[in-house]
Amino acid sequence: MADSVFQLDRIGVDYPTPAGMVTGLHEVTLDVPRAGITVFAGPSGSGKSTLLRVLGLFERPARGVLRFDGVDTGPLRHSARRALRREQLGLVFQNPVENLLDYLSVGDNLRAAAQSARRTCEPEEILAQLGLGGTGDWPISALSGGQQQRLAFGCALARGSSVILADEPTSQLDEASADLVLDTLRYLAEREFAVLVASHDDRLVALGDRVARLRDGRLEGIERR
Numbered sequence: 001m002a003d004s005v006f007q008l009d010r011i012g013v014d015y016p017t018p019a020g021m022v023t024g025l026h027e028v029t030l031d032v033p034r035a036g037i038t039v040f041a042g043p044s045g046s047g048k049s050t051l052l053r054v055l056g057l058f059e060r061p062a063r064g065v066l067r068f069d070g071v072d073t074g075p076l077r078h079s080a081r082r083a084l085r086r087e088q089l090g091l092v093f094q095n096p097v098e099n100l101l102d103y104l105s106v107g108d109n110l111r112a113a114a115q116s117a118r119r120t121c122e123p124e125e126i127l128a129q130l131g132l133g134g135t136g137d138w139p140i141s142a143l144s145g146g147q148q149q150r151l152a153f154g155c156a157l158a159r160g161s162s163v164i165l166a167d168e169p170t171s172q173l174d175e176a177s178a179d180l181v182l183d184t185l186r187y188l189a190e191r192e193f194a195v196l197v198a199s200h201d202d203r204l205v206a207l208g209d210r211v212a213r214l215r216d217g218r219l220e221g222i223e224r225r
């Protein structure tokens with residue numbers, strides 16, 4: 001398995017707007033190691049979400065080469081990208097309700113996630129790992145925001161994702177709930193998941209083994225700890 005989970009070579013993203021083309025990312029070149037937590041930090045509009053969407057194979061860059069596990073993703077057809085997304089890449093959004101199906105129980109959310117990657121799972125095993133043991137029959141609404149985010153990471157585990165991409169996972173949470181998310185990210189990184197997070201939460205930035213700083217769609221630099 002390659003040491004780098006993602007290799008970006010001069011990745012550029014443009015958005016058409018009524019006022020003309022806006023560049024979301026300018027020629028970003030970066031190697032993301034598989035091990036540890038990588039944080040993409042930067043002010044609002046710096047390109048963090050755009051970068052996560054490119055890495056999550058939701059967005060095709062206009063320019064440059066993106067390799068995932070050493071494979072050039074450029075020539076991949078839509079169906080191959082979708083299969084990679086479902087089976088390997090777990091994307092967790094900032095708003096807990098976006099990550100879960102509110103009409104299913106906690107356990108059924110995990111089962112549905114596994115099924116979407118053509119797998120089966122033992123919900124109670126995953127819930128126990130995440131400190132949510134015994135909640136399998138609960139409705140989603142009975143969980144706190146932090147617990148819902150934990151469950152969203154659990155869905156990535158149920159799908160068998162090897163890479164976790166989280167976009168501002170603590171921004172909608174109070175401090176105690178955010179702590180649950182920080183613990184979960186650390187737990188996943190210790191278990192050899194590649195964990196990539198976009199955030200301007202200082203505590204999340206402090207958790208990173210490396211921090212890639214973005215500004216105006218450009219990579220300003222990388223701090224390694």
Ligand SMILES: Nc1ncnc2c1ncn2[C@@H]1O[C@H](COP(=O)(O)OP(=O)(O)OP(=O)(O)O)[C@@H](O)[C@H]1O
Binds near residue numbers: 025044049
């Ligand atoms: N769908 C879109 N259409 C037009 N412009 C977009 C779109 N998505 C992003 N942009 C622009 O691309 C740039 C980067 O935006 P992006 O959302 O990636 O930044 P961000 O760092 O994640 O910001 P935030 O912290 O506010 O979420 C900004 O100038 C933004 O306005």
